[in-house]
Amino acid sequence: MEFLEFKNHPNWGISHEENELKAIWREITKSKKFRNSVSEEQIRKIITELNFHKPIQYITEEAVFGPFILNVTPSVLIPRPETEELCFIIHQRINGDFNGNFIDIGTGSGAIAIYLKWKFPTATVNAIDISPSALQVAKRNAVQQQLFISFFQEDYLHSNIIEEIQADIVVSNPPYIAEFEKANMDANVLEYEPQSALFPENKNPLTFYQKIATDALKTKTPPRFIFLELNPLLAEETASLFESKYKVEIIPDLQMKKRFLVAELL
Numbered sequence: 001m002e003f004l005e006f007k008n009h010p011n012w013g014i015s016h017e018e019n020e021l022k023a024i025w026r027e028i029t030k031s032k033k034f035r036n037s038v039s040e041e042q043i044r045k046i047i048t049e050l051n052f053h054k055p056i057q058y059i060t061e062e063a064v065f066g067p068f069i070l071n072v073t074p075s076v077l078i079p080r081p082e083t084e085e086l087c088f089i090i091h092q093r094i095n096g097d098f099n100g101n102f103i104d105i106g107t108g109s110g111a112i113a114i115y116l117k118w119k120f121p122t123a124t125v126n127a128i129d130i131s132p133s134a135l136q137v138a139k140r141n142a143v144q145q146q147l148f149i150s151f152f153q154e155d156y157l158h159s160n161i162i163e164e165i166q167a168d169i170v171v172s173n174p175p176y177i178a179e180f181e182k183a184n185m186d187a188n189v190l191e192y193e194p195q196s197a198l199f200p201e202n203k204n205p206l207t208f209y210q211k212i213a214t215d216a217l218k219t220k221t222p223p224r225f226i227f228l229e230l231n232p233l234l235a236e237e238t239a240s241l242f243e244s245k246y247k248v249e250i251i252p253d254l255q256m257k258k259r260f261l262v263a264e265l266l
């Protein structure tokens with residue numbers, strides 16, 4: 001029965017490569033950049049770029065995140081499905097009428113901040129990034145979605161923003177990849193995505209988590225919740241940074257990797 005169903009599928013008998021090509025072509029021709037026309041010269045350029053592992057999102061200059069189609073440039077990380085999962089977890093845990101202060105640390109394309117303002121319209125959403133060019137993209141995305149977000153261009157590792165804005169909820173998908181992990185990374189990520197979004201400047205993959213923990217533990221009004229995307233190799237070490245003051249949970253992603261941390265003030 002199942003076999004027969006597969007045989008009736010329009011893609012039956014088409015090779016994996018052909019299917020992939022169809023999917024790529026669909027992405028290209030429905031994008032804002034190419035949907036009205038795509039010249040032969042552009043097609044040649046696209047093929048060359050794909051051969052050199054350029055991510056399709058940087059070619060079309062857009063990426064899907066939840067219900068949004070966001071602008072992306074090589075200055076920002078392409079938002080990942082895991083980060084959509086993080087947003088979904090926040091949405092499950094926090095009431096929709098929350099009217100406090102969120103901070104999104106390392107906002108990149110603004111994906112998380114935009115999702116938060118959409119789901120929590122009465123909340124104040126703040127977003128910080130060190131990169132002026134990433135912030136330009138994030139601001140453009142927020143304007144396009146007609147969502148008001150306060151953006152800050154600052155080095156979080158030397159900032160006091162959690163205390164200054166008295167953040168109630170901290171959210172972050174920070175740079176967390178260790179140098180030794182480079183060997184197993186795909187060329188499309190390593191060669192095209194911003195290094196500063198992937199690897200912490202001081203080569204310590206815990207550095208952002210340590211700073212968030214220090215800030216949360218020392219401030220007079222500690223954040224009620226902290227939601228983090230994790231390096232699965234360092235999930236327990238990250239959790240231990242918060243345990244003196246927070247009830248900490250590690251949540252797996254859909255691939256069963258220890259990907260998210262939820263900390264609730266005790």
Ligand SMILES: C[S@@+](CC[C@H](N)C(=O)[O-])C[C@H]1O[C@@H](n2cnc3c(N)ncnc32)[C@H](O)[C@@H]1O
Nearest residue numbers: 079106107108129130131155156173174175197
């Ligand atoms: C892993 S990316 C996350 C981007 C986006 N939040 C997402 O989930 O798709 C990390 C972001 O942190 C920013 N970043 C790196 N170092 C930073 C620092 N010291 N202070 C603030 N932001 C920083 C990078 O520019 C990058 O946009």
